[in-house]
Amino acid sequence: MTRHYTHWINGHWTDASYLETIERHSPAHGELLASFSAGNAEDVDQAVGAALELFESRDWSGLPASQKSRALNEWAALIERDTEKLARIEAEEVGKPITFARAEVGAAIEMVRYAAALIWQIPGEAHNHLGEDKLGLVTREARGVVAMIVPWNFPLVTLFQKLPYALAAGCSAVIKPSELTSGTALEVAKLAGEAGLPAGLINVVTGTGTAVGERLSTHPDVAMISFTGSTQVGKKIAANAAKDMRRVSLELGGKGAQVVFADADLEAALDGVLFGTILNQGEECVAGTRLLIEDGVADAFVERLVERARKVAIGMPLDEECQLSSLIHEGHMRSVLDYIAIGKEEGATLVAGGERITEGELGKGYFVDTTIFTNVTPEMRIFREEIFGPVLTVSTFSSVEEAIRLANDTEYGLGNGLWTKDVDKAIQVSQRLRSGTVFVNTYLETAVQMPFGGFKQSGVGRENGLEGLLEFTELKSTFIKMGKREPVLPNTVD
Template sequence: MSDLNILSEQTVDMPDAPYQARHFIDGEFAQSADGQKSDRVSPSHGVVVSQAALGSNIETEAAIRSARAAFDDGRWSRLPAKDRAAILNRIADLIEANVERLAVIETLESGKPISQARGECGGAADLWRYAASLARTVHGDSHNALGDDMMGVVLKEPIGVVSIITPWNFPFWILSQKLPFALAAGCTCVVKPSEVTPSTTAMLGEFLQEAGLPAGVCNIVLGYGNPVGSLMTTHEDVDMVTFTGSTAVGKLITKSAGETLKKVALELGGKNPQVIFPDADLEQAADAVTFGIYFNVGQCCNSSSRVIVHEDVADAFVARVVALSRKVVFGNPMNSDTQVGAIVTTDHQAKIDGYVRQAVAAGAEVCLGGHIMSVPGLGTQFYEPTVVRGVTPDMVIAREEVFGPVLTVLTFKTLDEAIALANDSTYGLSAGVWSENIHTCLEFCRRVQAGTVWTNTWMDGFPELTFGGMKQSGQGREIGKYGFEEFLEVKSLVMRIGRKRAPWVRTA
């Protein structure tokens, strides 16, 4: 551990007091009826950084009731799209004006570096602006070749009340992949952030209020999955559930929502391969792999946790990644130079360590790291940058989502073998290919089972390009035109525009 680049100094001031996160229901902020709150202790600094109201069935019922009324009376769903877009753009302006405030609390609650929190929160404004632009593009089809007395019109209408349940790893970004698109479509919403990182979502309530979003259109309920999330996925007044989180919880939501046949959109886990061919630019590939495994401390569904490298260049490539990993700045997330921060909870840290221990027992080799680490003055809720090679496809570490700064390395000989290894997973979220041969890249892209495929890059994203997975990485899509259309229903209108030429029932 002595040769790692560890940074303990702090360049960003701590808040004077814990942030007080409250529910936002029917346009008003409120504590829980029973007064219950939860404390969030920062994984990096070990102090209470926020206190959040803990919701119950009372708050959840009120939020759903408010969203239902707001949708049914048309205060938002029947508002002209240009007016909805104007409010969404005002919210984007308020997000940009409060980036530092959002980033500080997100860093302290999650443990991610503040530079990444700034990028996440500031970049989310672009998602709101893009969603605002889509609000004015809703259109259907007309069919005028059905006969000279018939016309068909296909409309797209908002689906209704949407429950939005978000995770702890990118609380503001993932919320912004869902909420503005639902609002742009004319839906009303009930939002539940993770109880681990509730504060940036609670802060958003302030921006919604200031921007003039009508009361009840978006309601925020803080608390645990049970009872808040459970009621949000089963209540008969909810028309759709969109969830980001683990595959196991996604399956439970699908079952519970099925009782009322709600639409369900899920963005779940990933075990994302990057395939490195021998003609690849190894320096660029190694840099991208290093970024992909340590970004957000590896606690990312798009983490490049599974590298599949050609055996002819495997040694050279692993050596590059190990050398770069030693240069990555680990440490105090409240320092603007830090690139990798703390693990979100001690339980999750133990789970990460367990995967590494299990891999070693199965015969894998740890080339770097593999231990819980400490940062001077901040404690031990960190994990060393870890590279594990000699991994075989049957090992647990090659098949399950570690969700930490742990890279597994497998090798291949042929293109067919590389594609088979890439597809040998229950997940299908994203994949990457590195080669200077366009034919190799295109064949890999066509054959790999993943919702997003990057070629000679990793994790570049744009609001215009939709996101989502195949297989057990989820169903439905987010952002882009396709993500917007997830929140729309299709309705066919069949209209007779002239008198019926002959009656069906003859009276004479």
């Protein structure tokens, strides 16, 4: 059954200024899934106006922590109630396995509940050592209206690494989801209304980056832009924001390395390396798609890795056994296949995959098999550039220093992983890897308490953790002079 949506503005469904729609067809089988309103600048202005009015009324930001926390927890309960519905929408629109989509809904719920707890802990300071008649207060206040621009690969997770923390800080939000995967953002906004969150707190305007994202990122009443997406677009948003000194938080691209030492638990490393490659079809900024393996164990490890890659269950998104499904659309599939061709041309050795899957029902969609290249050197494009598909490159090293150099030999710095049983080595190497997150003896496993963000061209700012909430606050110093004192100017009244 096809889903039809309009914008969600000021607590209700709102028709677009022009009744144009964007149709989303399944990337797995081509059938029509949903239609979304094709928004424009006028729709953005309406949404920002609603968010600003709510913020300035202090009907949310002025509430006690207890009330905001209770409201967020009620919202989380409704999201949990609708887990299966949201997971199905996410799986169908993105083209990801339903089991992974359920896990992502669970992660979103956890982030809401964690943000609801953090409300009680927003820090402040009082300085009473300034003198008997002086007091200093350091407080944090909500920034205001936050524009949230989120990508198509993890629509819920990337949104919920922002939204509940911004609400906990007291901000209101205008969300622009990807025009390809807008369903879950609209559904959770509706659930927020059902939970009793005030109208205007969460607004969703659907449409393209040109029509909606550009206006949202330059709107004078937007206090902050929180963006997840490509480094190229992130730089443009940062440039726009700099004109008005608008705050930005940018979670951008990556080219993560998985460093496997000979002394690692190689069985666990095999699972971690493969999972870091195929999760979400490799359409993930923190995917570990560069395997750096110590040369003494490289041949045997890669041989076993290829065996496992060939056993990955490829199927339709709603198949409970599926581990790898469709890429997001035909253009992106062509880009991934082009990179595979580039790898061959550059002299890398293709040892697994490398083809579009065309047989049976999978031939209707955009499926690419798990692909592994060996003999990859740092100057190759497949080593350096973000492919955003299930493509793993393999390079070898002979020393700890060489491993660190290869891992850091990238313009990105979002996430890296390392595998070793040597605790000293694990700590020393993790300290030298230039990335915002380092996974040790696991990959893509973390906790909501841990801040997430990048070094170098992988972005600025942090999401999750207390730091993720503080991104949405302004720091204010208030100096108070107390007690009766003589006037500075003489009394001139007769």
